[in-house]
Amino acid sequence: MNDLILQAEEIFKNYRAVEAVKGVSLNIKKGELFGLVGPDGAGKTTLIRIFCGLLNPTSGSAKLFNLETSANKRKIQKKIGYLSQKFSLYRDLTVDENIEFFADIHEVRNYKKRRDELLDFTRLKPFRDRLAENLSGGMQQKLALACSLIHNPEILLLDEPTTGVDPLSRRDFWKILFSLKKQGMTILITTPYLGEAERCNRVALMNKGKILVTDEPEKIKNSINKKALEITCSPAIKCAEALKNKHGVDAQIFGDRIDVLIEENSDFNQYLETIKKNNLTIKNFNINKLSLENVFIHLIKQQDLKLARTQ
Amino acid sequence: MKILLRIIKKEFLQFIRDPKMFRIVLIAPVVQLVLLGYAANLEVKVIHTAVYNQSKGTTSRNLLRELKATGYFHLDYYVNNYKELQKLIDRGNVVLGLVFDKDFDSNIGASRKASIQAVFDASDGNTATISAGYLQAAIQKFNRKISLITLSKKGKEVRFPANIEPITRVWFNPELKTRIFMVPGIMSLLLMIITITLTSLAIVKEKEIGTFDQLIVTPIKPYQLILGKFIPFVAVGLIVIVIVLTAMAVVFNISVKGSLLFLFASSLIFVLSTLGLGLFISTVTKTQQQAMMIATFGVMMPMIYLSGFAFPIVNMPVSIQYITYLIPLRYFIEIIRGVILKGLGLADLWTQFVILIFFGILILFLSSLRFKKKID
Structure with missing residues (x-):
């Protein structure tokens, strides 16, 4: 009917008094690498567990392959690969025994060829007789991925697979994801790292149980028509406060520098003047395009303002 | 079926890979059996005694000699005042303090009533009661002796009126050894401990490392998961029984009087309820520590106290006796003791057997329901 693999509509999930997910809608197309980005506690894991059929939504509908997840668990679970937060x-x-076990319980016949492919693919072949506990964190994570791929799923649901893994292994892992995508795999990945989100086809920014925006990373960056004035100054906190008070701009602090979100065609000198007038020192400044992080922080601040106003 | 076999195989692999677990399961039962078999002893063999003899006459000394001759009373201390006596009891050096007053010997000589004071340390009530019994018996015997002596001194012919003497025959445990009563009970405890803890830990461990979610997201069915976890541990439980039976025969010279087949059949029935309890524990806990604590304090210790393993059920208050009817271990211990010590079989123990089947199916059914509900 359509090429949508995953459709979520107005999903709410409450844990007793806590609302973890508050009305999330999103669609994922076949062959897409979709990133669900947000800080810890945003509701990413809850959402992905609903998609896998591990949780039932309090209200709303989640469909995979056009089947409601809560009612068709068995059918759906044959066609998905799920990787939970811990390297399970x-x-x-x-290594071999782990893959064999998951192949058997998925009732994959003649898995040997597929297993060897996956071992090649993840470069774990030299370690195939090693106990999983003696693998490095990065290798454990690749093994977990291989286990979730043994039954040739149509969509991969990865819950923060790169959290707690060293940068080199993380890069390695993304390389594997890209080649999977090339083979036509649909992938949903959650991550707290915005740098990783930039590599996805489409990204949904999530905070406090809500999705703030869903789009291609480039489009998200351009969506608020602003640029970043990056100022290295000290003390950064005081500079940010001064700018906020004087101009009402969004000044985001990153250690010893601040990013001031200013209109595309505005003059940046006025901001530098303000800082100087407050007897604060500017070491360096730059005009940059907005990063995904800038936009995300901006959107979160707006969400907080809106929440504060309604309360 | 293939999935089930696969899970069983995995479970065995993991079990064998964990050498500590392996040792605990196979060696610990024997060590436990031997330790408990020797230590779990309710018999009183030695009564440490302190004597405060203010009389120091022939009769008091004769009585003391008589007590010593029983072999139970060890007259370790002779003291000269109450204070010392009290100290010895306080420190736990003696269980019994015997006090003869000044007039003891003269009273006896004058055919008056003579009394001795016996002070027991009853902080261990069992030992004190048994010791008091021994003392009474010994003094009664001595009383008769002096009556005979005084009467014969007076030149009278001695004849007691009708005299009843019970002739006792002790069945099943002729030497009245606690061990023989305890050891079969220990075997049932071991079977219970191993099946409850191993099952609950094996499931909770998967929750802890996250593989549990990974399993649920596969086409695995809950019953396959449950059986896959159960079968290996039932096998381990049966192996433990064989080990313990062998140890029992070798170390304590207790052999099974009844049918081995019936013994194993009832063990299999009994583990239905322990596996069910293990499964239940796994549904209410998230970590192995929690599971261990609940298994120990919430399930196993109450079961042991209320099973009649150590404390006879007939001595319990009636309301508690009713509760013991709900303890599967109670029936299993009755069966095990019956089979091993008395050579009983299904014909004699069928009520216990049927109740065990009932409890097993009920507990297993309810736990499985809860387990399934948790998954869906």
Whole structure:
């Protein structure tokens, strides 16, 4: 009917008094690499567990392959690969045994060829007889990925697979994701790292149970028509306060520098003047395009303002 | 079926890979059996005694000699005042303090009533009661002796009126050894401990490392998961029984009088309820520590106290006796003791057997329901 693999409409999920997800809608197309980005506690894990059928939404509908997840768990679970937040492996089994186990419980016949492919692909072949607990964090994560791919799923749901992994292994992992995507795999990945989100086809920014925006990373960056005035100054906090008070701009602090979100065609000198007038020192400044991070922080601040106003 | 076999295989692999677990399960039962078999002893063999003899006459000394001759009373201390006596009891050096007053010997000589004071340390009530019994018996015997002596001294012919003497035959445990009563009970405890803890830990461990979610997201069915976890541990439980039976025969010279087949059949029935309890524990806990605590304090210790393993059920208050009817271990211990010590079989123990089947199915069914509900 359509090429949508995943459709979520107005999903709410409450844990007793806590609202974890507050009305989320999103669609994922076949072959897409979709990033769900947000800070800890945004509701990413809850959402992905609803998609896998591990949780039922309090209200709203989640469909995979046009089937309601809560009612068609078995059918759906044959066609998805899920990787939970921890590297969920049997640490006391070897690499081969782990893959074999997951192949068997997925009732994959003749998995040997597929297993060797996956081992090649993840470059774990030299370690195939090693116990999972003796692998490095990055290798454990790749093994977990291989286990979730053994049954040739149509969509991969990855819950923060790169959290707590060293940068090199993280890059390695993304390379694998890109080649999977090339083979036509649909991938939903959650991550707290905005740098990783930039590599996705489309990104949904999530905070406090709501999706703030869903689009291609480039389009998100251009969506608020602003540029970033990057000022290295000290003390950064005081500079940001001064700018906020005087001009009402969004000044985001990143350690010893601040990013001031200013209109595309506005004059930046007035901001530098303000800082100087307050007897604060400017070491350096630059005009940049907005990063995904700038936009995200901006949107979160707006969301907080709106929440404060309604209360 | 193939999935089930696969889970069982995985479970065994993991079990064998964990050498500590392996040792605990196979060696610990024997060590436990031997330790408990020797230590779990309710018999009183030695009564440490302190004597405060203010009389120091022939009769008091004769009585003391008589007490010593029983072999139970060890007259370790002779003291000269109450204070010392009290000290010895306070420190736990003696269980019994015997006090003869000044007039003891003269009273006996004058055929008056003579009394001795016996002070017991009853902080261990069991030992004190048994010791008091021994003392009474010994003094009664001595009383008769002096009556005979005084009467014969007076030149009278001695004849007691009708005299009843019970002739006791002790069945099943002729030497009245606690061990013989305890050891079969220990075997049932071991079977319970191993099946409850292993099952609950094996499931909760998967929750802890996150593989549980990973499993649920596969086409695995809940019953396959449950059986896959159960079967290996039932096998381990049966192996433990074989080990313990062997140890029992070798170390304590207790052999099974009844049918081995019936023994194993009832063990299999009994583990239905322990596996069910293990499964239940896994549904209410998130970490292995929690599971261990609940298994120990919430399930196993109450079961042990209320099962009649150590404390006879007939001695319990009636209301508590009713509660013991709900404890599967109670029926299993009755069966095990019956089979091993008395050679009973299904014909004698069918009520216990049927109740165990009922409890097993009920507990397992309810736990499985809860487990399934948790997954869906």
